[in-house]
Amino acid sequence: DVKVTQSSRYLVKRTGEKVFLECVQDMDHENMFWYRQDPGLGLRLIYFSYDVKMKEKGDIPEGYSVSREKKERFSLILESASTNQTSMYLCASRDSGGAVGELFFGEGSRLTVL
Amino acid sequence: AQSVSQHNHHVILSEAASLELGCNYSYGGTVNLFWYVQYPGQHLQLLLKYFSGDPLVKGIKGFEAEFIKSKFSFNLRKPSVQWSDTAEYFCAVNESGGFKTIFGAGTRLFVKA
Numbered sequence: 001d002v003k004v005t006q007s008s009r010y011l012v013k014r015t016g017e018k019v020f021l022e023c024v025q026d027m028d029h030e031n032m033f034w035y036r037q038d039p040g041l042g043l044r045l046i047y048f049s050y051d052v053k054m055k056e057k058g059d060i061p062e063g064y065s066v067s068r069e070k071k072e073r074f075s076l077i078l079e080s081a082s083t084n085q086t087s088m089y090l091c092a093s094r095d096s097g098g099a100v101g102e103l104f105f106g107e108g109s110r111l112t113v114l
Numbered sequence: 115a116q117s118v119s120q121h122n123h124h125v126i127l128s129e130a131a132s133l134e135l136g137c138n139y140s141y142g143g144t145v146n147l148f149w150y151v152q153y154p155g156q157h158l159q160l161l162l163k164y165f166s167g168d169p170l171v172k173g174i175k176g177f178e179a180e181f182i183k184s185k186f187s188f189n190l191r192k193p194s195v196q197w198s199d200t201a202e203y204f205c206a207v208n209e210s211g212g213f214k215t216i217f218g219a220g221t222r223l224f225v226k227a
Contacts, residue, residue, distance in 0.1 A: 040123065040219055041219055042120075042218050042219040042220045043204065092158075101215065102148070103215060105158040107156075108157065
């Protein structure tokens with residue numbers, strides 16, 4: 001069974017703190033993604049990685065960075081958390097081969113910034 | 115830029131009622147289309163997908179969707195909903211061969227028993 005695991009389900013941080021969200025997939029997928037999910041806005045792409053050490057900005061990268069040192073792991077970093085980054089963060093992975101790019105999602109990490 | 119529009123943000127139905135959730139996208143090229151579902155407390159999962167061939171696609175749990183290219187639409191349907199279909203539904207699109215999948219705002223469906 002495919003598995004995308006996010007390290008923390010719930011986090012509470014203070015404004016200005018550095019936050020790490022980690023994601024691990026066991027499907028040997030090349031592509032990995034970080035989205036944030038907000039009510040009424042759906043999912044918005046923050047960053048994605050199409051291979052190890054490769055990364056691309058998504059639609060809302062400001063205030064975020066990412067790291068992909070190993071194929072199975074993709075980390076999202078908030079250098080200095082702000083209250084407007086309170087959200088649900090979803091990690092996803094996808095096989096680069098195949099006819100259609102279905103995404104496999106983790107359970108999500110709900111971050112509250114006080 | 116690509117965008118996805120879902121017509122209804124909240125839908126309330128009684129069991130056995132028919133369901134149709136609207137989805138329109140803006141992109142002129144070849145696309146892959148998806149519906150994802152998020153049941154309460156669970157992760158997002160694929161409901162169905164279209165990439166080529168028969169424009170009427172069938173997914174899990176009796177759902178189907180029809181791709182109408184001329185209308186840039188990919189509406190989700192189910193003839194008779196159940197209480198267990200209560201969930202949030204997301205329409206999504208990506209450019210064929212592209213990396214980015216763009217999601218709509220989602221539709222929250224509540225089915226009354």
